[in-house]
Amino acid sequence: LAPVLLQVFGEGLQPIAYESRKLNPAERNYPVHDKELLAIVHAFKVWRCYLTGADVTVRTDHKSLQFIRAQPTLNPRQIRWLDYLDLAAVRHTSASDGQTERTNQTMEQLIRTTCTDPAQWEDSLLLIEFVYNNAPSATTTQSPFFLNYGIDPTTPLSPPIENPAPRSQQFVENLRQSQQKAADAIFKANQWAKQQANRRCHDLNLAPGQLVLLDTRNLGMPLPNKLQPRFCGPFRIIRMGFCRRVAAGAALSLSSTSTTPLNRAASPI
Incomplete structure (x- = not known):
């Protein structure tokens, strides 16, 4: 396989990257049609960082690949490769x-x-x-028009006089109060949600010399994750900083010390 990536520059095409590899024993048994398609798939996988989001034209001397989608039957390998090429050609919307x-x-x-009348939707x-x-x-409590221009637009329901009727003015005042109450309710709801989310968040007050348990997810344990214990220890804290440095035991096949990130420290003993 020897694909070449070219880019339009000036009046011609200039090479950007080259790729070459040998076929493995299984791929050598592919028919010529599949070998040509394999070269295209391999090129898309290798140069995905260059081809994603760009218009790509594939040039090959194997003309039958142009009609591969018109074939009545395809083998599973060809179907899998064509599905991959479809994914590689999806554009961002x-x-x-x-x-x-x-x-x-x-x-x-x-x-x-x-x-x-659904046929006349553009009129509305x-x-x-x-x-x-x-x-x-609901989030900003303001309309997009007001946030962009600083004023509310005039509507057919806007009062044409400077001094509206007292009853209408009272209605507007009640409406503004209701809107303010809604904004306050949204703020209280957000604060309550924040409080509930922070119930399990707390600071650990640890100091050098204190015994702690280590989270085994940070250690290279010999057992699988499903079988190993959740914590191990206790170990003594040697130094405090961005990471806690603790003394580790030889039974865990670790070095004499181990560094534990702050966000993965275990509960103190």
């Missing part, structure tokens, strides 16, 4: 970031709710966009 996809779902829900798109940008967010 804007909806894969999560936020764009979630926004599109919200817009689709608004369109289904407001449009009586401007109004739906205005409603979405003018709706306060």
Whole structure:
């Protein structure tokens, strides 16, 4: 196998990388068609860091590879390789970031709710966009329009006079109070969730000379992880720093000392 990676530079192609390897005994028995396809798959695996997200053109002197997808039957090896090449050619879409996809779902829900005729959905798109940008967010408690421009847009329901009716003004005041209560409730809910998450988080007050148990996940134990004990020791702390340095026993096939990260220290004795 001897693929070459080329890149367009100026008016021609310039080599970027070369790859070469011998076929193993099993691969030597492949038919010529599979050997040519193997070279392409091997090139994509080796140069994946260069080819990911780029437009790639494969040039080969084996013309039958152009019609491999039109063949009525394929062996399992060819199917597996073609599946890999499909994965290698997947492009990044804007909806894969999560936020764009979630926004599109919200817009689709608004369109289904407001449009009586699905064929005329584009006629209501401007109004739906205005409603979405003018709706306060549950996280920021402000609308996207206000956060971008610093003011709330004028709507058909906005009072055209400077001094609205007292009843309307009271309604607006009650609405603002309700919004403030909602923001306070969200803040309290976040604080409660933070408190519950931090219940198991605590600082370990350890000092040199104190005995501790070591977490066996940090040590090269001879037994498998499922069979070895969760902790071993006790051991005495020699020095404190970013990592704790403790005296280890010879029975564990370790050196005379062992360094344990702070985030993996065991409970003190």
